[in-house]
Amino acid sequence: MPTTSHLDRLNGPQRKAVTHGEALPEKGYRAGPLLIVAGAGTGKTDTLAHRVAHLVINGVDPARILMLTFTRRAAQEMRRRAHEITRKALNDTLGGATQSIAQRLSWAGTFHSVGNRLLRHYAAHLQLDPHFSVIDRSDAADLMDSLREELGFAEREQRFPRKDTCLGIYSNRVNTRSSLAEVLERHYPWCAQWGGELAQLYRAYVEQKQHANLLDYDDLLLYWHGMMAEPRLAQHIGAHFDHVLVDEFQDTNRLQAEILYAMKPDGAGLTVVGDDAQAIYSFRAAAVENILGFPERFTPPAEVVTLAQNYRSTQQVLDVANAVMAEAPRQHRKYLLSIRGEGARGRVVTVDDLQTQAEFICTEVLKKREASVPLKRQVVLFRSGSHSDILEVELTKRKVPFVKYGGLKFLEAAHIKDLLGVLRWADNPRNTLAAFRTLQLLPGIGPVHARAAIEHLERAGHSFAALKTFAPPQQTPEIDWRRLTELMHSLADPQRPWAGQLSMVREWYQRYFERLYEQHHTRQGDLEQLELLSGQFPSRERFVTELTLDPPHATSDLSGRPTLDDDYLVLSTIHSAKGMEWDSVYVLNVVDGSFPSEFSTGKPELIEEERRLLYVALTRAQNELAVMVPLKFHLTKQARTGDAHVYGGRSRFMTERVLKTLDPVTFHSAPGASDALQDSSSTVTLDVGARLREMW
DNA sequence: ATTCCCCACCTTTTT
């Protein structure tokens, strides 16, 4: 009889979710479809991890469990916890004979990364070269742009949609499984007149990708979806996994749902978890209907277990969140109840302006640290990346260490793309996107010669040796061309170990880097960080692929271990804070224009998503909550020197009902506190005169 | 054909 000790810590509904189904002696574990509706902080991750552990304890091979999560971080956490629970439970009976379950539980990841893995494995059945490259959003947009130009759409009298819009329409159509006309009508009515041209553009886009052996994010799902349309393949893949568990199901889209249902048509072994109140990814075509309609998809309908007991937050915190959601017109009413008692009341803090807001946060954060809440247990949340700018300056000034999640543009930087481009080209000689970029680094080579070189290479069957026989333009020094051909030739050697390749490329790149970027000294560090990062990957292919599928999330991800010991304040967009929790939460700019975002006003369904976003922010807090309301709020769309701002734009979500759950506080900037003179107490002396002389 | 220089534009959220 398998152990049940792992069930001891669970409450009733959790236990029901974990043990749903029945163990078959010697034949695994049979379970019908299961939906776990888990409110914020109700132990969702824990329940899911316990269910995985329960399956393993009852004889399911971890290698035959597929876990689909929203981020790679979530996948790792799930593996770690499932392993931990299993190990503890089995130690009780077997005395510690557990093999590394975490290792066997290797099929855990995002839809995209699992798709990537499956596609490389089944490539032969799909007439797909298994060495395809995965391109990120900006690469996809660039490709779209070059085709847009090639087709002559760029120079119409009436403006044709820009590259990002083109890609947005394409992606929406793919992920919602709608027709182009439907997408245009629903989300892009101002582009409706271009339907024919857009279709033509997308045909070219698809052809170009296939020609260059490139897959974009959507392709990873589309090919997987396509693979599931072939019954024999679908059967084969579906049968590989006895159990499929999906986290954050409210944020999956139609395409992902169809893949899932193709894998498990009758729902056997399928478990999905989510909370419709936390759906915040409709801009990525997520369909809340997935979770709402899940039970009725099956006959008999799926088992539904609702988790409402909140372990994370005090009741005072939950009261605020509950009040915000109570105003939502169309929701599945849930009332979160805490087991942790009342706690302290949250605060709504009115400040004069953004600078004062930053000062308040700094003061509070340090005060809490004095009261023995480490900085790491505190978080500042905001709607969009730029909202923390002023705070970051203030934190730096006061020497408060912080890490910012979300909105990191490390991979977007031109010099990083240059370096990665070389590796991507070496990895996939047909990757014209990467080739195009790399070739143009050389002096004298622009779009025209780059294209010629690529065509030359193509005629030679994509062997880098053919670069030697290409005649570069006269303006290109011979040495430069020779260095390139030699570099590509040695990188393409399959015998060459991955270690050291990045430093080779860096050495090659240095002179172009210095030529291209005036302030290359400030950028040099990025290149070093990239090289450091590359050491964590076992191969070039894994490096370039996984970097696009799971880009570094925060500055700390790059610097690796050392900073982990230090204490630092966390700054994060709300989207990036999903699923996490902190002792104290400060929500910035709860003002109309930020909450809801100025881009969302006008569309009721978008406003509702903003409300859920605020709900997600509030429910991250365990003990303390501060909702910040700056009276003077700068508008974003204006020139650098502009001073446009609005007064009194209190968020429409801060209704009387919500305000009743919060203590009002007003904070003024201490006189002189923001005065730089006061801070220059350190005894540094400057010879300004000498510096001025050196300028000339 | 390439490069250089100036200007406009922009900044929601992410796999």
Place this chain on the structure above:
DNA sequence: GGTGGGGAAT
């Protein structure tokens, strides 16, 4: 504060 586009010089 950086990037991408457009126009002029080489």
